[in-house]
Amino acid sequence: MQSGLALMKELSITSPAKIVLLVIDGLGGLPQGEDGLTELETAQTPNMDALVSTGNCGLLQTVGPGITPGSAPGHLGLFGYDPLVYTIGRGVLEALGMDFELKPGDIAARGNFCTLDENGLISDRRAGRISTEDGKRLCQLLDGMEIDGVKVLVQAVKEHRLVAVFRGADLHEELGDADPQQTGVPPKNVLPLKPQAGRTALIVNQFLAQARQRLAEHHPANMILLRGFSKQPAFPTMTDIYKLRSAAIASYPMYRGLAKVVGMEVLPTGPTFTDELTTLEQNYQKYDFFFIHVKGADAAGEDGDFQRKVSVIESVDMALPILLAFKPEVLIITGDHSTPAAMSAHSWHPVPCLLHSAFCRPDRLGKFGESSCRLGSLGLMPATSLMPLALAHGLKLTKFGA
Amino acid sequence: MQSGLALMKELSITSPAKIVLLVIDGLGGLPQGEDGLTELETAQTPNMDALVSTGNCGLLQTVGPGITPGSAPGHLGLFGYDPLVYTIGRGVLEALGMDFELKPGDIAARGNFCTLDENGLISDRRAGRISTEDGKRLCQLLDGMEIDGVKVLVQAVKEHRLVAVFRGADLHEELGDADPQQTGVPPKNVLPLKPQAGRTALIVNQFLAQARQRLAEHHPANMILLRGFSKQPAFPTMTDIYKLRSAAIASYPMYRGLAKVVGMEVLPTGPTFTDELTTLEQNYQKYDFFFIHVKGADAAGEDGDFQRKVSVIESVDMALPILLAFKPEVLIITGDHSTPAAMSAHSWHPVPCLLHSAFCRPDRLGKFGESSCRLGSLGLMPATSLMPLALAHGLKLTKFGA
Numbered sequence: 001m002q003s004g005l006a007l008m009k010e011l012s013i014t015s016p017a018k019i020v021l022l023v024i025d026g027l028g029g030l031p032q033g034e035d036g037l038t039e040l041e042t043a044q045t046p047n048m049d050a051l052v053s054t055g056n057c058g059l060l061q062t063v064g065p066g067i068t069p070g071s072a073p074g075h076l077g078l079f080g081y082d083p084l085v086y087t088i089g090r091g092v093l094e095a096l097g098m099d100f101e102l103k104p105g106d107i108a109a110r111g112n113f114c115t116l117d118e119n120g121l122i123s124d125r126r127a128g129r130i131s132t133e134d135g136k137r138l139c140q141l142l143d144g145m146e147i148d149g150v151k152v153l154v155q156a157v158k159e160h161r162l163v164a165v166f167r168g169a170d171l172h173e174e175l176g177d178a179d180p181q182q183t184g185v186p187p188k189n190v191l192p193l194k195p196q197a198g199r200t201a202l203i204v205n206q207f208l209a210q211a212r213q214r215l216a217e218h219h220p221a222n223m224i225l226l227r228g229f230s231k232q233p234a235f236p237t238m239t240d241i242y243k244l245r246s247a248a249i250a251s252y253p254m255y256r257g258l259a260k261v262v263g264m265e266v267l268p269t270g271p272t273f274t275d276e277l278t279t280l281e282q283n284y285q286k287y288d289f290f291f292i293h294v295k296g297a298d299a300a301g302e303d304g305d306f307q308r309k310v311s312v313i314e315s316v317d318m319a320l321p322i323l324l325a326f327k328p329e330v331l332i333i334t335g336d337h338s339t340p341a342a343m344s345a346h347s348w349h350p351v352p353c354l355l356h357s358a359f360c361r362p363d364r365l366g367k368f369g370e371s372s373c374r375l376g377s378l379g380l381m382p383a384t385s386l387m388p389l390a391l392a393h394g395l396k397l398t399k400f401g402a
Numbered sequence: 403m404q405s406g407l408a409l410m411k412e413l414s415i416t417s418p419a420k421i422v423l424l425v426i427d428g429l430g431g432l433p434q435g436e437d438g439l440t441e442l443e444t445a446q447t448p449n450m451d452a453l454v455s456t457g458n459c460g461l462l463q464t465v466g467p468g469i470t471p472g473s474a475p476g477h478l479g480l481f482g483y484d485p486l487v488y489t490i491g492r493g494v495l496e497a498l499g500m501d502f503e504l505k506p507g508d509i510a511a512r513g514n515f516c517t518l519d520e521n522g523l524i525s526d527r528r529a530g531r532i533s534t535e536d537g538k539r540l541c542q543l544l545d546g547m548e549i550d551g552v553k554v555l556v557q558a559v560k561e562h563r564l565v566a567v568f569r570g571a572d573l574h575e576e577l578g579d580a581d582p583q584q585t586g587v588p589p590k591n592v593l594p595l596k597p598q599a600g601r602t603a604l605i606v607n608q609f610l611a612q613a614r615q616r617l618a619e620h621h622p623a624n625m626i627l628l629r630g631f632s633k634q635p636a637f638p639t640m641t642d643i644y645k646l647r648s649a650a651i652a653s654y655p656m657y658r659g660l661a662k663v664v665g666m667e668v669l670p671t672g673p674t675f676t677d678e679l680t681t682l683e684q685n686y687q688k689y690d691f692f693f694i695h696v697k698g699a700d701a702a703g704e705d706g707d708f709q710r711k712v713s714v715i716e717s718v719d720m721a722l723p724i725l726l727a728f729k730p731e732v733l734i735i736t737g738d739h740s741t742p743a744a745m746s747a748h749s750w751h752p753v754p755c756l757l758h759s760a761f762c763r764p765d766r767l768g769k770f771g772e773s774s775c776r777l778g779s780l781g782l783m784p785a786t787s788l789m790p791l792a793l794a795h796g797l798k799l800t801k802f803g804a
Contacts, residue, residue: 379782388468392750400465401472402495
């Protein structure tokens with residue numbers, strides 16, 4: 001266990017306080033217009049601004065300066081897990097992202113349908129981006145094979161993408177990719193990277209050989225490429241470390257999956273923020289910690305849509321009084337990473353963060369935004385420091401030493 | 403040796419400059435009234451404020467974000483010792499706190515008188531909180547036993563509390579507690595946690611058996627519970643690391659004890675700050691580094707007495723000109739942790755710190771307080787960074803590299 005988490009495990013105690021972590025995905029941004037204001041600074045956010053005046057602000061850094069985090073490290077950091085220590089394989093992430101119910105010991109891989117030419121060389125790694133419907137139909141051809149007692153589950157994702165899960169006794173994840181990530185070469189034989197993975201590699205290669213036969217007549221999708229073989233990691237849970245009964249309220253599968261990996265209970269909810277707040281209300285007494293996820297800001301940022309990102313943030317602020325009515329002892333509003341509309345992508349810029357409790361030395365800053373957060377008392381802080389602070393403000397940590 | 407200390411040992415040199423570290427215990431606070439001002443911000447401190455205008459301010463973090471330090475880690479951090487690396491056992495701390503003169507190899511334990519019922523189960527872990535006088539009398543019954551060449555020294559602390567020290571050759575501290583920290587169960591047999599501690603465990607258990615016999619007729623204090631067996635750690639000294647002749651001026655035993663652990667000379671002094679300043683005057687030429695400890699602010703904070711904490715800080719400020727008259731080349735005013743009156747306890751909030759020397763880039767901030775310190779040039783700084791800065795300002799560090 002990472003030393004910071006071991007210290008939390010030693011010091012954490014239960015208390016009646018509720019902690020709400022509201023993650024507005026991709027919250028951080030960049031100025032685009034003449035006014036030099038980011039998306040968050042442009043948004044009218046009177047409710048968040050009121051919290052800023054009596055709370056503490058800062059900027060969160062997830063992996064390190066200059067490092068752009070993916071969604072998994074972004075969230076793991078917020079939950080207190082050093083993303084350089086606690087990593088999740090690509091196959092598992094893809095499975096989590098589609099609500100696939102992985103069992104312990106399952107090996108998951110990301111896959112693509114691809115096109116092989118008459119010489120067996122890859123001519124298109126994405127099989128002409130076949131339709132999602134075609135993808136589903138072709139996955140049914142491959143789903144459910146059994147090889148040496150190992151069941152292979154194949155599920156379509158979107159367009160040419162799929163997930164393959166190998167389920168059986170004594171499987172090992174130390175496998176090289178079958179996907180060479182280039183064209184003009186044949187698919188690679190899957191190699192065991194450790195001796196104990198030899199049998200698993202054989203099974204995967206047998207599956208791929210059979211897949212090739214079954215897909216032979218389905219040009220352009222006449223083969224699949226697999227990569228990112230991985231098992232669901234056994235992370236210490238948030239209950240184990242923080243002694244929290246924790247719940248996730250998220251409408252996107254990926255975030256529910258990440259929450260499960262750290263031992264949160266995943267609550268069924270609807271697609272909107274107000275649906276999520278209804279779920280919060282229905283479960284408020286049952287848990288100590290709530291992770292609420294809002295996806296829209298990131299999606300708008302990825303689309304390069306500055307104004308839509310502003311609107312998503314404004315709609316969160318407008319609904320905020322519903323959340324504030326519960327009077328959570330500790331409320332955190334932040335993001336898992338920045339997604340500036342100006343870049344249409346995740347970025348390395350640190351993420352604005354607001355922490356509010358009765359035990360804040362008030363920063364007395366104004367508008368919630370990147371500029372005010374830069375002046376806040378949390379400073380430029382590793383994301384993994386957020387949970388210790390949240391616990392402290394919830395009176396959930398005992399003194400260190402006498 | 404922690405790498406930062408090893409670097410100090412490599413770079414430190416002697417110089418004529420005097421460093422004075424004035425620790426106002428529990429200095430950091432929280433706002434309580436409408437004005438939003440903390441204890442320090444409320445206090446009239448014209449002398450400290452004058453130092454702020456030409457000095458440097460910042461906030462010190464001792465263990466990490468959210469972590470509330472006890473007095474020992476709080477002070478060790480100020481002296482430059484990472485409190486996660488340099489830990490002191492509970493038994494030793496209790497002994498230090500009563501000026502017990504521990505010898506190398508001694509094993510100290512914290513103890514309670516407790517009540518056993520007719521079945522030998524603990525019915526009260528504190529023996530009805532017997533009076534300090536009764537505690538002293540009963541400790542005399544136990545003090546001075548000799549078992550297998552090991553002398554057992556038992557000294558009363560306050561009410562039901564005591565310290566037991568085992569003195570003899572080849573004793574080991576790797577021992578489990580005898581105190582189960584719950585009622586309805588018998589006292590635990592002390593177990594060796596490492597093989598070499600087997601004989602020590604036997605001796606402790608024999609002592610406890612004899613203690614039980616001697617106390618049998620002294621209900622409710624008919625037994626003792628011991629925990630926190632520990633040896634005084636052999637830390638590198640401040641002379642060794644920093645090449646400082648260092649002295650402690652503190653009226654409370656615990657802080658004198660901590661100073662001894664890092665190799666400071668402990669100077670006899672009186673109970674007030676002005677007594678301490680007289681001691682400083684009498685010894686000013688003999689040392690390079692002075693640690694002066696003021697207890698009152700922490701005690702007032704622990705009592706939840708905002709106004710008394712304000713008064714203690716004001717009285718320190720009022721006497722400060724006596725100290726300033728010596729013109730110490732480096733003067734630091736800070737605390738070992740925060741003790742907000744609003745919480746009546748130590749807290750995790752970072753501690754205001756003021757460093758003054760002729761080599762400061764002046765921060766030109768106003769009133770000494772948490773808000774101004776947040777804007778100061780020292781930033782939010784690990785407490786262990788304070789000593790390197792103090793040495794630098796005293797021209798006591800050579801250049802690193804060529």
